Amino acid sequence: MARKNLLEGLVDLPNDPPTVTNYPMRGAGKSLVRSLDDLAKQADKFLEGEAIVELDPDQVDASFVQDRISEDDAEFDDLKEAIRVRGQDTPILVRPHRSAEGRYQVVFGHRRLRAARELGRKVRAVVKPIDDRTHVIAQGQENSARANLTFIERALFARRLEDLGYDRDVIASALAANAALISKMMSVTERISASTIQQLGSAPGVGRERWLELSLLVGKASNEAKVSDVLRSPGFGELPSDERFSRLYGALNKSARPVRKVEAGAGKATWQPRDKAVQAEIKNTGKAFSMSMKAKNAGRFGEFLSNRLDALYEQFLAEEGNKGD
Amino acid sequence: MARKNLLEGLVDLPNDPPTVTNYPMRGAGKSLVRSLDDLAKQADKFLEGEAIVELDPDQVDASFVQDRISEDDAEFDDLKEAIRVRGQDTPILVRPHRSAEGRYQVVFGHRRLRAARELGRKVRAVVKPIDDRTHVIAQGQENSARANLTFIERALFARRLEDLGYDRDVIASALAANAALISKMMSVTERISASTIQQLGSAPGVGRERWLELSLLVGKASNEAKVSDVLRSPGFGELPSDERFSRLYGALNKSARPVRKVEAGAGKATWQPRDKAVQAEIKNTGKAFSMSMKAKNAGRFGEFLSNRLDALYEQFLAEEGNKGD
DNA sequence: GCGCTGATTTGTCAGCTGACAAAAACGAGG
């Protein structure tokens, strides 16, 4: 369903609500922040009118869907300190555990739970029996609303939901995203394994387009060894996440570069005619040469080239002979 | 717009309305025939409540969009005979000619016009001033409704509308088809030129899937000569349309087979010059193309190719342009 | 500090295409 439908029936909000992300945002973020604020209010509906209880944190398990790559410790420490000083304002949402009597499972509020556990306090919670589908939608929308998950964290969440068998409509609802965006997320997480993404980190400064580009590079079998090398290189894990992304991206782009003596510019040599109906990537190591083309006329132009290789080779030999060596 | 929207507000009809096609139909034709009958009624709305006049056929020009590949003479003779004996039941729809005073242009009813002309009689007509957009939608829907255009005739009609600059919504309306079907029609008529389709004929026994397959075969530059040979072979034009289609399809399918001897699976070909200083592997999926070369001269020949891509592409475009479409 | 420009992110539209379902024609066998 379209996100606009999700927001149907909600009170109109004033323009310019406060930005709620903890990292710089670009793109059409204004409407994003606004609609995510709407989602937050919608998620809060789960809590409305429900009795709040205090639970022992040891009685509460995490959700069956992980939604975060790692904790931002500085931000978590701030949250913990605020709770220590002021107590816990907003309850978390939990549901009765499916199979463990007397235990609960977090729908949302994982960090507040962790903070309560570390502070040695009970956690204030609303207990609500909801099914798996409602659970993941609420969790996802709460996460989208609090708007501090990066593109790749959201993509991993989507991937986990698909691996758990949810259909695209549920996933789109859980992420407040349309089908096209979900599809792009699946492309990225199909080509880049979850473990590789984990090692790269949440990359707050990297958006969808660059993740898609990296996924095409990582997805090439010929780059597999290079990916492993970069991930295992000394000190890689200690770099900031964005820098790790850049290192890998640069390395894979660069692995075509020895060939790029002829051509300046980003990545392997490329070629494109004025009508842009062919996009070619060219690799030349001297001993081996490869060229791949895509876009509208790629197939027919390739066929055209294939049929003329004999003639072109004769011409090539003639020109080499004219160089007279 | 979806066809269902088109039919909104119309009276529900009984099941099993009479089949109206003049050739055997397969597939989901029941709903097709029913909805086309609805379209016929809708098209008749253009005629409702309008004064019928008698026009000299020599005052009436054809539509600016051709909708038929050729006339089925037997069927036309039947129509003409019926008009001769009983007169003309249903008026045709014309609009005042845009630029020629005192002349008219047919929206629909071309065959009835022709019959009247050949019988030396006036033609009964409704004259209605409508714009180009309404004109093509009415014409298209009338044609769809009378349901005697084959897939490829409808596809050509769609192609003509696109070439005339109408957007996809208008085209979908004119053909009572959804966007996906229009897109497939565009693919076929993009790859197979109108003149080639004309020579193959309306092919009443051939559906979308086979036309799509043929279009992929015809779209291969390597098959270009073969297409010309088959179209020019003695007696080809005298064959029934379906047989002409089969002949061309068989010839192209057969001519592709020798190439794939080398490699099973997704069409991978090889190439090697006489001096064997280059070994090339070529893969072409129609949408993407890749070629890799190794051996002694691979790098230098590859560089030679890379430096000539612009010129080769111009040559490729020129040759495609010479096909005349 | 401000304005401009380029780069990037995000949301979403539109087109392409594979695939599936329903219906019907055709051929073979009884």
Place this chain on the structure above:
DNA sequence: CCTCGTTTTTGTCAGCTGACAAATCAGCGC
């Protein structure tokens, strides 16, 4: 002639992806 299986047509759904627009950040010049 009837039944059954196969093949084909037609309608349409769903997913993929290119591309565009809006918004914002960063860098640079004044």
